[in-house]
Amino acid sequence: xxxxxxxxxxxxxxxxxxxxxxxxxxxxxxxxxxxxxxxxxxxxxxxxxxxxxxxxxxxxxxxxxxxxxxxxxxxxxxxxxxxxxxxxxxxxxxxxxxxxxxxxxxxxxxxxxxxxxxxxxxxxxxxxxxxxxxxxxxxxxxxxxxxxxxxxxxxxxxxxxxxxxxxxxxxxxxxxxxxxxxxxxxxxxxxxxxxxxxxxxxxxxxxxxxxxxxxxxxxxxxxxxxxxxxxxxxxxxxxxxxxxxxxxxxxxxxxxxxxxxxxxxxxxxxxxxxxxxxxxxxxxxxxxxxxxxxxxxxxxxxxxxxxxxxxxxxxxxxxxxxxxxxxxxxxxxxxxxxxxxxxxxxxxxxxxxxxxxxxxxxxxxxxxxxxxxxxxxxxxxxxxxxxxxxxxxxxxxxxxxxxxxxxxxxxxxxxxxxxxxxxxxxxxxxxxxxxxxxxxxxxxxxxxxxxxxxxxxxxxxxxxxxxxxxxxxxxxxxxxxxxxxxxxxxxxxx
Amino acid sequence: xxxxxxxxxxxxxxxxxxxxxxxxxxxxxxxxxxxxxxxxxxxxxxxxxxxxxxxxxxxxxxxxxxxxxxxxxxxxxxxxxxxxxxxxxxxxxxxxxxxxxxxxxxxxxxxxxxxxxxxxxxxxxxxxxxxxxxxxxxxxxxxxxxxxxxxxxxxxxxxxxxxxxxxxxxxxxxxxxxxxxxxxxxxxxxxxxxxxxxxxxxxxxxxxxxxxxxxxxxxxxxxxxxxxxxxxxxxxxxxxxxxxxxxxxxxxxxxxxxxxxxxxxxxxxxxxxxxxxxxxxxxxxxxxxxxxxxxxxxxxxxxxxxxxxxxxxxxxxxxxxxxxxxxxxxxxxxxxxxxxxxxxxxxxxxxxxxxxxxxxxxxxxxxxxxxxxxxxxxxxxxxxxxxxxxxxxxxxxxxxxxxxxxxxxxxxxxxxxxxxxxxxxxxxxxxxxxxxxxxxxxxxxxxxxxxxxxxxxxxxxxxxxxxxxxxxxxxxxxxxxxxxxxxxxxxxxx
Numbered sequence: 001x002x003x004x005x006x007x008x009x010x011x012x013x014x015x016x017x018x019x020x021x022x023x024x025x026x027x028x029x030x031x032x033x034x035x036x037x038x039x040x041x042x043x044x045x046x047x048x049x050x051x052x053x054x055x056x057x058x059x060x061x062x063x064x065x066x067x068x069x070x071x072x073x074x075x076x077x078x079x080x081x082x083x084x085x086x087x088x089x090x091x092x093x094x095x096x097x098x099x100x101x102x103x104x105x106x107x108x109x110x111x112x113x114x115x116x117x118x119x120x121x122x123x124x125x126x127x128x129x130x131x132x133x134x135x136x137x138x139x140x141x142x143x144x145x146x147x148x149x150x151x152x153x154x155x156x157x158x159x160x161x162x163x164x165x166x167x168x169x170x171x172x173x174x175x176x177x178x179x180x181x182x183x184x185x186x187x188x189x190x191x192x193x194x195x196x197x198x199x200x201x202x203x204x205x206x207x208x209x210x211x212x213x214x215x216x217x218x219x220x221x222x223x224x225x226x227x228x229x230x231x232x233x234x235x236x237x238x239x240x241x242x243x244x245x246x247x248x249x250x251x252x253x254x255x256x257x258x259x260x261x262x263x264x265x266x267x268x269x270x271x272x273x274x275x276x277x278x279x280x281x282x283x284x285x286x287x288x289x290x291x292x293x294x295x296x297x298x299x300x301x302x303x304x305x306x307x308x309x310x311x312x313x314x315x316x317x318x319x320x321x322x323x324x325x326x327x328x329x330x331x332x333x334x335x336x337x338x339x340x341x342x343x344x345x346x347x348x349x350x351x352x353x354x355x356x357x358x359x360x361x362x363x364x365x366x367x368x369x370x371x372x373x374x375x376x377x378x379x380x381x382x383x384x385x386x387x388x389x390x391x392x393x394x395x396x397x398x399x400x401x402x403x404x405x406x407x408x409x410x411x412x413x414x415x416x417x418x419x420x421x422x423x424x425x426x427x428x429x430x431x432x433x434x435x436x437x438x439x440x441x442x443x444x445x446x447x448x449x450x451x452x453x454x455x456x457x458x459x460x461x462x463x464x465x466x467x468x469x470x471x472x473x474x475x476x477x478x479x480x481x482x483x484x485x486x487x488x489x490x491x492x493x494x
Numbered sequence: 495x496x497x498x499x500x501x502x503x504x505x506x507x508x509x510x511x512x513x514x515x516x517x518x519x520x521x522x523x524x525x526x527x528x529x530x531x532x533x534x535x536x537x538x539x540x541x542x543x544x545x546x547x548x549x550x551x552x553x554x555x556x557x558x559x560x561x562x563x564x565x566x567x568x569x570x571x572x573x574x575x576x577x578x579x580x581x582x583x584x585x586x587x588x589x590x591x592x593x594x595x596x597x598x599x600x601x602x603x604x605x606x607x608x609x610x611x612x613x614x615x616x617x618x619x620x621x622x623x624x625x626x627x628x629x630x631x632x633x634x635x636x637x638x639x640x641x642x643x644x645x646x647x648x649x650x651x652x653x654x655x656x657x658x659x660x661x662x663x664x665x666x667x668x669x670x671x672x673x674x675x676x677x678x679x680x681x682x683x684x685x686x687x688x689x690x691x692x693x694x695x696x697x698x699x700x701x702x703x704x705x706x707x708x709x710x711x712x713x714x715x716x717x718x719x720x721x722x723x724x725x726x727x728x729x730x731x732x733x734x735x736x737x738x739x740x741x742x743x744x745x746x747x748x749x750x751x752x753x754x755x756x757x758x759x760x761x762x763x764x765x766x767x768x769x770x771x772x773x774x775x776x777x778x779x780x781x782x783x784x785x786x787x788x789x790x791x792x793x794x795x796x797x798x799x800x801x802x803x804x805x806x807x808x809x810x811x812x813x814x815x816x817x818x819x820x821x822x823x824x825x826x827x828x829x830x831x832x833x834x835x836x837x838x839x840x841x842x843x844x845x846x847x848x849x850x851x852x853x854x855x856x857x858x859x860x861x862x863x864x865x866x867x868x869x870x871x872x873x874x875x876x877x878x879x880x881x882x883x884x885x886x887x888x889x890x891x892x893x894x895x896x897x898x899x900x901x902x903x904x905x906x907x908x909x910x911x912x913x914x915x916x917x918x919x920x921x922x923x924x925x926x927x928x929x930x931x932x933x934x935x936x937x938x939x940x941x942x943x944x945x946x947x948x949x950x951x952x953x954x955x956x957x958x959x960x961x962x963x964x965x966x967x968x969x970x971x972x973x974x975x976x977x978x979x980x981x982x983x984x985x986x987x988x
Contacts, residue, residue, distance in 0.1 A: 038836075083791070083849040085895035091844035096836040127894045134887040141880065142838050241735055297577070342532075342590040344636050350585035355577040386635065393628040400621045401579035 001460035002190050002197075002209075004468065006262040007154050009211040011255075016216040023223040024063035030230040031064050031100065037237045038097040040144040043226065044106045046196075047151025048189075049179050050161040051212045053104050056151065059219045060226065061102065069100035074109060086110050086128070087135050094139060107132055111196050116189070129199045140204035145233045145249070147226055148205055150197065151212040155186040198461050203386060206250050209258045209457070221256040228253065254446075259453050260468065264411055269473035282482040283322040289489040290323050290359070297356035298492060299403040301395075302485065303365040306410025307448075308438045309420035311471045315410065315481045316361055328359035333368065345369055345379075345387075346394055353398065365407075366391055370455045375447045388458040399463035404492050407464060408481055409456065412471045414445055495954035496684050496691075496703075498962065500756040501648050503705045505749075510710040517717040518557035524724040525558050525594065531731045532591040534638040537720065538600045540690075541645025542683075543673050544655040545706045547598050550645065553713045554720065555596065563594035568603060580604050580622065581629050588633060601626055605690050610683070623693045634698035639727045639743070641720055642699055644691065645706040649680040692955050697880060700744050703752045703951070715750040722747065748940075754950050754962065755943060758905050763967035776976040777816040783983040784817050784853070791850035792986060793897040795889075796979065797859040800904025801942075802932045803914040805965045809904065809975045810855055822853035827862065839863055839873075839881075840888055847892065859901075860885055864949045869941045882952040893957035898986050901958060902975055903950065906965045908939055 011019065034041060043060070045053045061069060072093055081089040087107055095101040110128045114120045120128060136146055153161070162179055165171040182189060201207045208225050212218040232249035252258075270278070293300060302319070304312045316330060331352045340348045346366055354360035369391070374384040395405050412420075421442070424434040441448070456466045467484050471477040505513065528535060537554070539547045555563060566587055575583040581601055589595040604622045608614045614622060630640055647655070656673055659665040676683060695701045702719050706712040726743035746752075764772065787794060796813070798806045810824060825846045834842045840860055848854035863885070868878040889899050906914075915936070918928040935942070950960045961978050965971040 040837075080849065083851070084793075084847060085891050085897075087891065088844060088847055091841060094837060094841060096833065098836075124894075131887075131891050131894070134884075134891075138840070138884050138887070139838060144838075299578070339590065342592075343534075343588060344633060344638075346632070347585060347588060350582060353578060353582055355574065357577070390628075390632050393625075393632070397579050397581065397625050397628075400618075400625065403579075 001260065001457060001466070002152060002194055004260040004263065004456075005152060005209065005211065006259045007152065007157070007211050007213045008263075009259075010214040010217050011220060013216070016220055019220050020216070020223065023220065023227055026227050027223055027230075028063045028065070030227060030234065031068055033234050034100070034145075034230055035068055035098040037234055038143075039230075039233055039237060040095040040097050040139075041100040041230070042095060042139070042144060042146045043100065043102045044108070044146070044148045045102070045104050045151065046106065046108050046112070046149065047210070047212065048153050048158055049182055050158050050165070051151035051153045052215060052218065053151055055215065056210075056212070056218055056222055057102055057104055059215075060222055064100070068098070069102060070095075071102045071104060074103060074105040085131075087131055090135070094144070097143075107135065108196060108200075111199075112192060115192060132200055133202060136200075136202065136205040143237075145229055146205040147229050147250075148207050149210050149222060149225070150193070150207050151210050151218065153212050155183065157213055158183050158186065194460070195462065198392075201388075201458060203389065208250070208252065211258065221252070224253050224256060225250075254450060257450050257453055258457060259449075260456050261411060261449060261453055264468055264470055266411070266413055266416070266470050266472040268470040268476050270475040270479060272475065275475035275479060278479045279318060279482065282479065282486055283318070285486050286319070286482060286489070287322040287324075289486065289493065290327055292493050293359075293489060294327050294357040296493060297402075298489075299354045299356045299398070299401070300359040300489070301354065301398055301403055301405045302359065302361045303367070303405070303407040304361070304363050304410065305365060305367050305371070305408065306469070306471065307412050307417055308441055309417050309424070309433075310410035310412050311469075311474050311477050312363055312408075312410050314474055315408070315469070315478050316363060318478045319482060319485065320361065323359070327357070328361060329354070330361045330363060333362060333364035345373075346390065350394075354403075356402065366394070367407075367455060367459075370459075371448065371451050374451055375444060388455075391459055392461055392464075395459075395461065395464035404488055405464035406484060406488055407459075407466045408484075409452065409466055409468045410471045410477060411468055414442075416472045417442065495754065495951060495960070496646060496688055498754040498757065498950075499646060499703065499705065500753045501646065501651070501705050501707045502757075503753075504708040504711050505714060507710070510714055513714050514710070514717065517714065517721055520721050521554075521717055521724075522557045522559070524721060524728065525562055527728050528594070528639075528724055529562055529592040531728055532637075533724075533727055533731060534589040534591050534633075535594040535724070536589060536633070536638060536640045537594065537596045538602070538640070538642045539596070539598050539645065540600065540602050540606070540643065541704070541706065542647050542652055543676055544652050544659070545645035545647045546709060546712065547645055549709065550704075550706070550712055550716055551596055551598055553709075554716055558594070562592070563596060564589075565596045565598060568597060568599040568601075579625075581625055584629070588638070591637075601629065602690060602694075605693075606686060609686060626694055627696060630694075630696065630699040637731075639723060640699040641723050641744075642701050643704050643716060643719070644687070644701050645704050645712065647706050649677065651707055652677050652680065688954070689956065692886075695882075695952060697883065702744070702746065705752065715746070718747050718750060719744070748944060751944050751947055752951060753943075753947050755905060755947055758962055758964055760905070760907055760910070760964050760966040762964040762970050764969040764973060766969065769969035769973060772973045773812060773976065776973065776980055777812070779980050780813070780976060780983075781816040781818075783980065783987065784821055786987050787853075787983060788821050788851040790987060791896075792983075793848045793850050793892070793895070794853040794983070795848060795892055795897055795899045796853065796855045797861070797899070797901040798855070798857050798904065799859060799861050799865070799902065800963070800965065801906050801911055802935055803911050803918070803927075804904035804906050805963075805968050805971050806857055806902075806904050808968055809902070809963070809972050810857060812972045813976060813979065814855065817853070821851070822855060823848070824855045824857060827856060827858035839867075840884065844888075848897075850896065860888070861901075861949060861953075864953075865942060865945050868945055869938060882949075885953055886955055886958075889953075889955065889958035898982055899958035900978060900982055901953075901960045902978075903946065903960055903962045904965045904971060905962050908936075910966045911936065 045057060047053055057071060077089065090107045093101060110120065111125060115125055140146055162175050162183060165175045197207050210218050210221050229249045304316060306312050320328060320330065336348060349366045352360060369379065369387040370384050373379045398405050421434055421438060424430040460466045469477045469480050539551055541547055551565060571583065584601045587595060604614065605619060609619055634640055656669050656677060659669045691701050704712050704715050723743045798810060800806050814822060830842060843860045846854060863873065863881040864878050867873045892899050915928055915932060918924040954960045963971045963974050
């Protein structure tokens, strides 16, 4: 998921100057107000080497009254600390009411550096995650505002920065052999970071991913996030019955939404000939795998989401073309009926989960909770926010029971959608596929884009990954879907 | 902990008849109200074989309108069910809004029978606990009221019931070879049940232990619990901003409090000669173990709680008499000072956690949260309720870091306390030990008793057990404390 994030985000110079000036003065006054409200605040910085943690922390505290905050730079434990549970030194550093503690690296060392250095085994790693989550939950429920930043840069950008540091006499000492090793092992680290984000991204202490290629953008996103979180928390403390839920504290301003869609290359395509050849080959292969997974009793869950006219139906049709109909089922998801509405929103999907050895293909899914239900207000903010965790839990449960779970986002751009809508209007055989609602939904493209970006980031997991399918070319999209399924099944049946 | 529970609890015939009549009519009307409020309800019965689940379920549903509930008897999965995640058949059985589903055995089979039969490995067991907790949390946060009963009888009582069933032609078939095997392995099962209670006793779906020796008592406790829970839930649905927290829904009426203190045999004693001999031997042994744990870097946390004048000080004195003062510390806990008050209530205890190889002895502890702070209203109901989980998490964290954690409850009866208070008043050297506050606290004996019983049940864990010390005879108490510590350290250093 990290590789998918658009790291080119920037603000123009004038815009960012104005924004930062405004944010600075807001932050200064919010710091005073948070103190008056007795709110303890913890701000955590994690991220790649050379992603600019030091610089950005300095930028953050710049407008703040130094009597009210303290910065902790976390390095290897000293002897006293090493003789105690790993969270001990962080418990003792929790802020008193009204104080702000900023951490340059933190307790996450335990699941990052210690893990990579082989100083924690698998069981200790699982315990560490549990302990970290309970640490943050205990503080949060007691009133502490916890803001966590993950500073993200690309492998290339990191290399460039190391080289630049090395080029100067003054900064050469800052780049170590270990740093270069990390850069080489960047892809391995991606897995470790993603695991951390997946396991510790909670409602009470969610991660904010900061695109850190451009410093002004990163600074503005960080300060803006802190400002929003402080505002919401202060409001909540002042009027606890306002009905505002904590989640809102962490919503970024729209210009800072982390995007996994922006960077998608929609020019990818196949010619009809390429398509036919590949399709034929993949369909045959899938048919063989289908028998094999039936024999080995592996359940498979394939979830399709995407823009209207994004090509879900077409892809599903090609996917199932050569499959034995006794071994798969396509489950179309419409608005819930009355019986479904009288149950938990996941109930109807649980009802349709496949037997071992069978494939269930969902045409639209439980992700409606965090898309249409969120945008149309069919559920409360608290409900759709907590759905990320609930959905992850359900998918993990399926995985634990042996299932292969893959989620496809069929992605097209607005122009392509318009073209397809019009084509549907004009073609009598396809007219049934297009309604006024489709056109209305289209007007909400920006809201959907925001929701989809957040959804993919918060529910991309090792056990149930999202696959973004470049869908402007239908041929390409269908092949990619088939290819992904074939590869995943081959991996599973290995 | 289960062995400690007083299973002799009963009501007299007339009393229970009246009570049950009243409860029945309340339940009938609450069922209608819950339906009108659209509340889904799940009532789960787990417990020992022959503990009376069937009979008690029948008794519970007796006053209810049969159109509004359904009873599920859960046996081994059928073929369809076995091919899906183990919770699938329970997800599909979740009640619609306004309906009551009663389960005679449930998803807990997975961590009971399947575990005992060796059908889940260690990793699957941990996953199952996580999945059960998230299943219940998802339903609960969505509005489902979940009430869980564990029906508890002694090994002897179970044997008696099996024999009785076998004695009659008509019921003989009900007792199987497996039942007798279970009775023989009762003690092993205790561990499995305690593990289940420990891992799945949550704020949103806590366990109610039902002393099931006497049927009328058990019936009254069950129906009373359901009545209280429905009342609180209905109130909550009708006025969500009433400030009432969910926890209150599960508070049993005082006459039904599960007691671990009532059965404590306070006549246990040693003569002075026995005492001196044992003490001397144990102190020497402890001194040796102390060096050994220093060498092996094992941290030790000993927590002392108990009635005023229960003998904490005396026991701690004998415990430390022969220890190297560089290797242990006694931490007396008074009311929190201003700095402590400005932090999380566990902060000051974290600060004092021992280094590896050292012993920290806490004279009063973090359990103040669920005793004095609960009773005096120094924290909210939500705060002390969630403290059980927080405290368990802290102790588990210590354990994960290699610590031995033992908690002592120094138990005396009211007469003995009065005798000791008076002795302190009369003895000029001990007068400092007794204050007006002690006499005032004494008047709150029943509230403390309720709080202590609940505390011991909810925080007895495999990683940090409670040891109830029979304290009327100081000699006996001191020896038991020393003996317990010596045994635990020997076990740990083995």
